[in-house]
Amino acid sequence: MPALPARLSRVSESTLLRHLVLALAGMVVIVLVLESTSAFRNGQLTAMAYLGIAAGGLTVLTGLNGQLSLGHGAFMAIGAYTTALFLQDTEPALPVVGVLVVATLVTLLVGAVVGVAAARLHGPYLAGATLALAVAVPGIAVYFTDTLGGEQGLNVLLPEIPDWFADAVFFLTANDMTTTRYVAYIGWIALVLTFVLLANLSRSRVGRTWRAVRDDEVAAEIAGINLARARVLAFVVSTACAGLAGGVMALAVRITAPSGFMLTLSLTLLTAVVLGGLGSLLGALIGAALLTFLPQVATGFGADLGLSDVQSAELAPLAYGLVMMLVILLAPAGIVGSVRGWWARRGTSA
Amino acid sequence: MQQFLTTALTGLTLGMVYAAFALALVLIWRSTRIVNFAQAPMAMITTYVALVVIDAGYSYWIGFAVALVAGLVLGAVVERVVVRPVEGKSEINAVILTLGLFIVIHALAAVIFGSRYRSFPAPFGLRGFQVGDLNLAITGFGIFTIVAVLVVMALLVALFRLTDLGLMMRASAFNAEVARLLGVKVGRMLTLGWALAALVGSLAGLLIAGGSLVHPSYMDSVVVYGFVAAVLGGLDSPAGAVVGGLLLGVSLSFVSGYVGSELVALAALVILMLVLLLRPGGLFSHAAERRV
Numbered sequence: 001m002p003a004l005p006a007r008l009s010r011v012s013e014s015t016l017l018r019h020l021v022l023a024l025a026g027m028v029v030i031v032l033v034l035e036s037t038s039a040f041r042n043g044q045l046t047a048m049a050y051l052g053i054a055a056g057g058l059t060v061l062t063g064l065n066g067q068l069s070l071g072h073g074a075f076m077a078i079g080a081y082t083t084a085l086f087l088q089d090t091e092p093a094l095p096v097v098g099v100l101v102v103a104t105l106v107t108l109l110v111g112a113v114v115g116v117a118a119a120r121l122h123g124p125y126l127a128g129a130t131l132a133l134a135v136a137v138p139g140i141a142v143y144f145t146d147t148l149g150g151e152q153g154l155n156v157l158l159p160e161i162p163d164w165f166a167d168a169v170f171f172l173t174a175n176d177m178t179t180t181r182y183v184a185y186i187g188w189i190a191l192v193l194t195f196v197l198l199a200n201l202s203r204s205r206v207g208r209t210w211r212a213v214r215d216d217e218v219a220a221e222i223a224g225i226n227l228a229r230a231r232v233l234a235f236v237v238s239t240a241c242a243g244l245a246g247g248v249m250a251l252a253v254r255i256t257a258p259s260g261f262m263l264t265l266s267l268t269l270l271t272a273v274v275l276g277g278l279g280s281l282l283g284a285l286i287g288a289a290l291l292t293f294l295p296q297v298a299t300g301f302g303a304d305l306g307l308s309d310v311q312s313a314e315l316a317p318l319a320y321g322l323v324m325m326l327v328i329l330l331a332p333a334g335i336v337g338s339v340r341g342w343w344a345r346r347g348t349s350a
Numbered sequence: 351m352q353q354f355l356t357t358a359l360t361g362l363t364l365g366m367v368y369a370a371f372a373l374a375l376v377l378i379w380r381s382t383r384i385v386n387f388a389q390a391p392m393a394m395i396t397t398y399v400a401l402v403v404i405d406a407g408y409s410y411w412i413g414f415a416v417a418l419v420a421g422l423v424l425g426a427v428v429e430r431v432v433v434r435p436v437e438g439k440s441e442i443n444a445v446i447l448t449l450g451l452f453i454v455i456h457a458l459a460a461v462i463f464g465s466r467y468r469s470f471p472a473p474f475g476l477r478g479f480q481v482g483d484l485n486l487a488i489t490g491f492g493i494f495t496i497v498a499v500l501v502v503m504a505l506l507v508a509l510f511r512l513t514d515l516g517l518m519m520r521a522s523a524f525n526a527e528v529a530r531l532l533g534v535k536v537g538r539m540l541t542l543g544w545a546l547a548a549l550v551g552s553l554a555g556l557l558i559a560g561g562s563l564v565h566p567s568y569m570d571s572v573v574v575y576g577f578v579a580a581v582l583g584g585l586d587s588p589a590g591a592v593v594g595g596l597l598l599g600v601s602l603s604f605v606s607g608y609v610g611s612e613l614v615a616l617a618a619l620v621i622l623m624l625v626l627l628l629r630p631g632g633l634f635s636h637a638a639e640r641r642v
Contacts, residue, residue, distance in 0.1 A: 128578075136618065321451070324453065325447055
């Protein structure tokens with residue numbers, strides 16, 4: 001039997017094991033945090049989870065593959081509307097997990113169609129096309145008022161919390177399950193699963209292919225990489241994440257309306273990704289946390305300055321828009337990338 | 351017949367505005383290879399400036415002129431302060447930067463002017479002319495729109511074709527290195543290019559706002575239509591942008607009139623994807639290739 005340090009080093013050498021251990025540790029932290037905070041904070045944390053899932057998908061697309069999408073809000077809308085359509089009755093056809101899987105798959109299919117077209121575009125063309133997508137999709141929901149609820153949107157009826165889940169959590173924490181907390185658990189479990197998958201994917205052959213395509217198209221092609229296939233795959237994976245995020249969002253917000261999926265949402269996601277650092281999953285999570293918790297701080301700050309509620313609500317986008325510009329101008333690697341760079345320099349100079 | 355005529359004429363007027371906006375995008379793309387997505391909020395905020403001036407009791411025309419000058423200054427400042435550091439670097443960074451600017455100007459406008467809808471005056475009548483028993487949908491303001499855009503285009507053509515300044519600007523856009531060697535102050539030309547583009551964008555903003563409502567996101571869809579129009583024309587050609595704008599305006603007007611106004615943005619997306627997949631160089635790419 002090998003000694004403990006040897007076994008630990010074997011764990012840190014295997015990518016999958018390392019990510020699973022991290023995920024497990026993350027789950028423990030999540031249970032502790034969710035059980036010890038109020039229902040309001042639980043709700044905020046759910047928002048952080050779905051923004052994190054979507055930002056995680058976007059950071060893989062933009063950071064690893066170099067494709068920019070301003071249309072991820074539209075893909076979230078597709079996931080959210082699919083979820084809402086399944087959860088119209090008190091007796092839904094599928095359990096919640098099944099609904100989320102279907103929402104992810106539906107978005108994935110749409111993402112594949114868009115991705116095939118997007119693979120041929122680059123830089124500003126891709127940005128413009130996905131921008132058009134973000135502006136176009138809410139209109140579809142308004143046009144098909146009968147099925148998609150028009151401007152009012154669709155209500156989402158959350159099914160009963162499964163007994164086994166409530167029992168299991170009660171057994172672990174001795175807390176009764178509330179609906180808000182239940183959705184928060186769904187969101188965070190979805191986030192952990194997504195991030196483990198994305199982290200493994202980025203460390204695998206596929207991830208290396210994506211990076212190669214990003215860094216040098218010609219060299220990648222000479223090395224035998226099918227550029228279009230790599231791009232479409234990255235786009236599809238990324239949109240699937242957005243679809244899942246939209247599904248969780250529908251569960252959390254309980255209503256799916258076009259006004260929730262305006263251009264602002266897509267730009268917000270991009271902000272999260274840039275703030276954290278392009279290509280870093282941890283950065284996407286930090287960005288999502290900033291987007292979730294900064295508005296409250298900013299609104300409080302605005303109220304102190306004597307601004308009206310509506311005006312103070314705009315201080316948050318003002319702040320992260322400014323920070324996003326500063327990040328691009330001063331520290332293009334984002335928060336995580338800059339800290340890593342600083343860490344690496346410190347290591348070499350010491 | 352009445353509806354057909356109304357739709358076509360509305361489309362023509364809208365198309366002129368899209369053409370102006372597309373032209374603003376093309377001017378910047380030609381000189382700096384950046385698509386300025388922040389053009390929409392820049393035009394929005396200068397329109398608010400005009401509204402403030404008009405609300406203070408001055409005439410529409412003073413507000414109009416102030417907004418255009420504000421656009422000119424804003425464009426120059428944006429190029430000098432924000433865009434200069436990323437020029438010629440990674441195209442993703444430039445796009446993200448203009449989007450950051452997009453968010454910032456948006457939020458600033460909402461903080462300063464509030465996010466409610468405000469009506470914007472028009473200097474000319476908003477009722478169609480009556481010819482016999484046919485009601486032409488072209489309004490006084492519509493005619494003003496078309497004339498204003500045509501005048502600006504003529505001035506731009508004159509600037510680029512007839513003056514030394516225009517020649518220097520074209521040289522900087524065509525080959526910055528060579529232009530610099532020949533003594534052209536390329537940096538200044540780029541700033542001027544952005545300033546002119548922002549002026550044209552402001553004009554589009556004022557024309558869309560006239561007789562209608564303004565709020566911080568009223569230009570958001572216009573940047574998409576302007577981009578589609580510019581891509582229709584090949585993104586590189588001012589004349590293409592104008593034709594693209596007119597084509598797009600009329601097509602979208604027909605979608606709006608006969609299918610549903612909610613699907614206008616979707617139609618623009620479909621047009622954009624078709625152009626990019628079938629003729630990535632724009633509708634006139636063939637002629638352009640021959641010319642070179």
